[in-house]
Amino acid sequence: MKSLHKSVRGRFLRITVPLIFLSVLGVFTAIEFMAHRNALTRLEENSAALLRTQSAALANPLWNLDYEQINLSLEAIATNREIVVVRIFGEDGEIMAQAGHESALQGDELLFRGQVIFDAGAGPREIGEIVFLITQIEIRTQTRDRLLLAAFIALAAVAMEVGAALFALRRIVGVPLDRLLKAINTAKSDRSRTRVIEGPPDEMGQVISAFNQMLDQQAVYESELTAQARMESELNIGREMQLSMVPHDFNALTKGHPISLSAALEPAREVGGDFYDAFHVGDQTLCVVIGDVSDKGVPAALLMAVTKTMVKSFALEGVPAKDIVTAVNEELCRGDHRNMFVTLFVGLLDLKTGLLTHCNAGHNPPLRLSASGRISPLPDRNGPVVGAVPGQHYSQSLTQMEEGETLLLYTDGVTEASDAQDRLFGDQGLSDLLTKLPERSTAEIVRAIIHAVADHEGEADRTDDVTVLAATFHGNETVRWNGSAPATMQAVSKLSDEMAEALAESNADLTAKAQLILDEIASNVVNHAGGCTDVPIEIEVDVTQTSSDLVLTISDTGPGFDPSTVDAPDTTLSVDERPIGGLGLHVVREISSAFSYARQADKNSYYIVINA
Structure with a gap:
């Protein structure tokens, strides 16, 4: 904190001191320049007056060629401390006499000339010239002394102004800055938030006010982050639990039976409403189930779990497919499921004969994939979706599966998957894909569909769960x-x-x-x-x-x-x-x-x- 204060004070001094000093010095320099000019003007005026007086005084001696008088007059003039050398010239321009200290000449003296006029009765006549060489040393000395004085005064003024400015800076910026830095360091060290006392509504006050508002917003934001992290953790646990509810060990289901099985479930969110199931009913019947709840997220996941549990419970009682679906519909209609319903397909496959007894309640028609590559749907709809209308009596259908034939169950998340341009994968896209997969294993078929849907979506967000189940009957007839x-x-x-x-x-x-x-x-x-x-x-x-x-x-x-x-x-x-x-x-x-x-x-x- 002290280093920050020194840094702020140092920057302030480096900027303000030169500015104040130069401004004060500039003022005094301007004043001195005017005084110097005035001194030179007075010197020129005095020298010109002296030149006129001495020209008149030297006219008679110069006419009479009275050198003694001339020299006396020049020496009297040279006693003036401002005149370095004085000379008198005759009519022919030759020096007749001079006085002063010629060795003291520095080359920058002021030169003043005046004509010597004499009237002998025949009218004024120019009989010579007098010259003064006047030094500027005294004027310069005075100017220098005044400039030094001005510099001293400027430094004193700077010191006073800087001291006052530093005092004001301490009161206006330093004290509030101390509080602000202390609050920041406290928040950084132990993550506690301490509001800073707000002062006047100046710039620093606005900064402190903004800091306090940031603390308030940070508290709200951290609370939201904590709640969001907790929710994400719970949703991740829910996702793991949901995925654990559907079977994954297909080898255990198919071992010793003429059937191959594979499935995949990819929720669009952390949890979803799609589900599939496969389990044995007795020794020679395999029940395959797929469903899709008409919603997403946690509510759909809960209804999915309820529906899946009921389907398995009724199926293990050994009742036909139509009775399973009828019973599930009645149970769901008794509850309040926020206007959600479920599309459902239940199939009972006789593992000895390959006869599939199935009931489709508003679900996508499953597909039959023959060993030769022919694709045909199971077109029968045996009733509406479950959980919407009570009192429904569902029918069931029979399908004889051929040796090597695959039954493909899927949800609408496959065919309704859309890319960034809202183009659907569609039934045709699924059919085109399946024609390229003859004699493929169930696992390869499922993986190919999942990858094709993901490739079609590209960078677009997934809007629906994707679920696929494939079962191939190998036959033993x-x-x-x-x-x-x-x-x-x-x-x-x-x-x-x-x-x-x-x-x-x-x-x-x-x-x-x-x-x-x-x-x-x-x-x-x-x-x-x-x-x-x-x-x-x-x-x-x-x-x-x-x-x-x-x-x-x-x-x-x-x-x-x-x-x-x-x-x-x-x-x-x-x-x-x-x-x-x-x-x-x-x-x-x-x-x-x-x-x-x-x-x-x-x-x-x-x-x-x-x-x-």
Whole structure:
């Protein structure tokens, strides 16, 4: 602090002292210059008067050539201390006499000339010339002495003015500066803030006022920074927790099963509303889930966690995909979620047969990528988004995945990613990318999509979460057969024989059960659906036999009929007591290990699994 004071005082003295000294000296010099000029003027006037007087006095001696008188007059003139040399010249211009100290001449003396005039009766006549050489030493000495005096007075004035200025500087700047520096050093050493007492509203007062305002603003800013740091820390923890909620060890999920799986989730903010999940339901079913909450940040992350938990909870109860989504919708609609809703896709994949039972609640249509590179969507929407409208009853669809086929699930953060010019990545961009990725692993497909979206966005800010899940079914089937026939008993009988022929090398018991199931379901179609429409009904059968199971997918184009609405018959009653109907479906359920129904693409689809 003392060094700062010395520095300020030193700079002040270096600037002000020369200015004050030069200004005072300049004033005195100007005054002395005028006095010097006045002295020279008086000298010239006195010399001219003396010259006129002596010219008149020397006229008669010079006419009479009285050298003695002339010399006496010149010596009398030379006694004047200002006259160095005096000379008299005759008519011919020659020196007639001189007096003074010629050795004292310095070459800068003032020269005064005067004509000697004499009137002998014939009129005035020039008979000679008198010359004075007058020194300036006395004038210069006086001038120098006065200048020295002026310099002394200037120094005294400077000292007085500087002392007064330093005193004022100390009072006006030094004391407030001491307080300011002390507050600054205190804040620097122990980070405490001490306000400085404000003085008059001058420049230094304004500086102190600004410093106090800065302290106040700094306190607010540090408080905001602390809160922001705490929030960022909590959000980072939330991000880690959110990412830990979704599976990452896909090898553990797929080990020992004919499936490859990979996924990635990149929130647009610290936390987001996208999620995916994959888990086993029983020994041979894999549940794949993807969802997108209609918001971002913490509220969406909380709803995402709730939705994901409910989906897994209901799925582990072994209920169909449509019932999972229906139950989640009802639960979400009971709560207050600030008008948020969730797009949701739930798929149950039979790992033995590759049959995918799925329900899409307002989500982007998943894509099927065949081993040959063909891309096709799952177009069915089985209901609206969940969490918006209570009382919804969702349907479900069935999709038979082929060997080597990949199911791609993604959120709209992929297709709606935009670059700096607001151009979307789009469905076409995703399709173009996938055509370049035949026979790629699920991990390579997921990485390629994530990188392509990031490259498309470039320097633009990401506005939505990006989530991708890819599952490739490798299959373990040994026999595949497909056939169709009109809904008549004769055509169905022939279709059953063709199926038995295709399964000739299979277990005879499995083949017999498959024929029985086909006969029972086809009979219901022929006997009940045929009379409800004039449009011919077609029955189609798809058979997949694995090493341990035989899977039938039987579909018809008749009116919608959900067998779950038919009560099971009471087999404890006699044939006469038992109501007609329902026995065929009962037999199908009894001899199959799995039985499900879906209405999709204007068809009734029955999915039946028979164990060997």
